[in-house]
Amino acid sequence: MPDDAADGGITAALSAGAALLGALALGAAIWPFSALAAVLVVLALLPNLMVFAWSAGVQDARFTESASHSGRFRYLLDQLIDARTGTELSTLGTGVKVAGAASEAYGRFTRINDRLYALLLRGDLLGGLVTAVLLGGALVAVLRAGAGAAGLGAGVLGVIAGLQATRGAGYALGDVITVAPLVRRFRELEALAGAVPGQDVVHDVAELRTTGITVQYPGASRPALSSADLHVRRGEMVALVGVNGAGKTSLVGALLGIVPVTAGTVEIDGVDAAGLSPQERLARFGLVTQEFGRYEMTVRAALALGTPEEEIPEEAFWRALAAARADGMVRSLPQGLDTMLGTRFGGVGLSGGQWQRIALARIHLRGAGIRVLDEPTSAIDAEAEQEVFVQLRETAAEHLTIVVSHRAWTLRGMDRIHVLEGGWIVESGTFDELLSSGSRFAEIFAEQL
Numbered sequence: 001m002p003d004d005a006a007d008g009g010i011t012a013a014l015s016a017g018a019a020l021l022g023a024l025a026l027g028a029a030i031w032p033f034s035a036l037a038a039v040l041v042v043l044a045l046l047p048n049l050m051v052f053a054w055s056a057g058v059q060d061a062r063f064t065e066s067a068s069h070s071g072r073f074r075y076l077l078d079q080l081i082d083a084r085t086g087t088e089l090s091t092l093g094t095g096v097k098v099a100g101a102a103s104e105a106y107g108r109f110t111r112i113n114d115r116l117y118a119l120l121l122r123g124d125l126l127g128g129l130v131t132a133v134l135l136g137g138a139l140v141a142v143l144r145a146g147a148g149a150a151g152l153g154a155g156v157l158g159v160i161a162g163l164q165a166t167r168g169a170g171y172a173l174g175d176v177i178t179v180a181p182l183v184r185r186f187r188e189l190e191a192l193a194g195a196v197p198g199q200d201v202v203h204d205v206a207e208l209r210t211t212g213i214t215v216q217y218p219g220a221s222r223p224a225l226s227s228a229d230l231h232v233r234r235g236e237m238v239a240l241v242g243v244n245g246a247g248k249t250s251l252v253g254a255l256l257g258i259v260p261v262t263a264g265t266v267e268i269d270g271v272d273a274a275g276l277s278p279q280e281r282l283a284r285f286g287l288v289t290q291e292f293g294r295y296e297m298t299v300r301a302a303l304a305l306g307t308p309e310e311e312i313p314e315e316a317f318w319r320a321l322a323a324a325r326a327d328g329m330v331r332s333l334p335q336g337l338d339t340m341l342g343t344r345f346g347g348v349g350l351s352g353g354q355w356q357r358i359a360l361a362r363i364h365l366r367g368a369g370i371r372v373l374d375e376p377t378s379a380i381d382a383e384a385e386q387e388v389f390v391q392l393r394e395t396a397a398e399h400l401t402i403v404v405s406h407r408a409w410t411l412r413g414m415d416r417i418h419v420l421e422g423g424w425i426v427e428s429g430t431f432d433e434l435l436s437s438g439s440r441f442a443e444i445f446a447e448q449l
């Protein structure tokens with residue numbers, strides 16, 4: 001848009017300069033025959049210049065508002081398209097909510113622009129009309145003065161100058177044409193928001209079992225995950241540990257079905273998850289991804305992304321925030337739950353750990369049967385991390401909780417720890433069981449212990 005505006009500015013200045021030179025030359029040529037006609041010809045320049053100046057002012061005044069809506073639209077669309085945030089949003093079943101917000105922003109943007117274009121078109125038409133009248137008057141004055149050849153010349157040049165006046169209208173039409181593809185995309189988004197049903201979160205899950213699941217990414221020489229068996233019951237907290245690249249996130253992705261498995265099965269409450277639609281399957285999970293999104297929305301909207309209900313009680317937001325140790329921070333924000341997060345749209349800036357607490361609170365609010373937390377406290381300070389894990393334990397009874405963690409102390413309270421190495425689960429047991437000398441677990445955590 002700024003480039004278009006700059007190009008438009010240069011074109012406008014050039015055509016104004018050309019019109020000025022043309023009118024002055026014409027005025028000088030006509031002067032000997034009719035002073036009145038010469039003055040009218042030069043005056044005919046004014047309506048166009050005034051319309052140029054006026055339309056620049058009008059566009060400038062509306063630019064900030066219109067750009068903020070189109071910026072918001074593009075931002076939200078980017079969240080849906082980006083592989084990282086798009087995956088997270090789809091696991092939350094919330095693409096529709098985001099598409100709805102995007103469509104609203106786009107609606108505001110187009111409404112402002114529609115009004116603007118209508119106004120500019122009218123201005124251009126009026127300018128053209130006044131120019132034509134003045135030139136017509138000049139023509140009459142020249143003919144009355146009895147100037148044959150010069151009058152003819154003035155007539156021809158007058159028509160050319162008149163054409164200049166209508167070019168402004170041409171630019172405005174050109175802008176309308178460039179905007180047409182965006183309007184189409186907006187309509188598609190609107191249709192999408194209407195067509196996809198909201199996802200219902202399943203709160204009650206009793207058991208998750210994987211048998212021999214294997215993940216091999218396209219083009220990879222060996223599997224990222226080999227024949228993994230996992231069994232988690234409601235009330236249990238299970239940890240996945242291992243060095244970078246061991247296969248933890250691949251296992252998490254395979255559970256949710258967002259990473260395709262090449263072998264093995266995932267069963268939820270005795271049902272093969274492969275037989276569920278992606279929506280039915282994801283409804284059972286609440287995932288905090290390792291690379292959680294930083295959604296620049298109000299706290300309320302950012303938390304509600306994982307919860308399909310339209311009406312969420314105030315209390316529920318605060319409970320979720322407290323569980324993620326983010327309640328104190330949100331309470332201190334200028335508009336509490338209605339504070340805009342992130343600086344892109346004039347909201348408050350958050351630290352990495354604060355963003356992570358929001359992501360965690362979102363999953364607490366969602367309350368899905370299976371909670372999967374891929375390094376949920378990687379950016380959170382030690383003190384808050386401890387409280388976050390205490391909260392996870394306190395709310396563990398109604399859930400199955402699977403946590404990826406690199407911090408030894410967080411593993412003490414786990415019912416079971418699986419150690420991954422090169423895609424294989426090489427050890428399983430409780431913290432104390434795994435601490436025997438010579439274990440891979442003791443090796444990995446030697447420094448921290």
Ligand SMILES: Nc1ncnc2c1ncn2[C@@H]1O[C@H](COP(=O)(O)OP(=O)(O)OP(=O)(O)O)[C@@H](O)[C@H]1O
Nearest residue numbers: 217220224242243244245246247248249250251290
């Ligand atoms: N989308 C992908 N495409 C191809 N290979 C991948 C992809 N994601 C992961 N891998 C590979 O799979 C292996 C396991 O990666 P994974 O992300 O599961 O490890 P991780 O245990 O979660 O590591 P970290 O502790 O760094 O998060 C790695 O060798 C990685 O390079």
Ligand SMILES: [Mg+2]
Nearest residue numbers: 248249250290
């Ligand atoms: Mg990982």
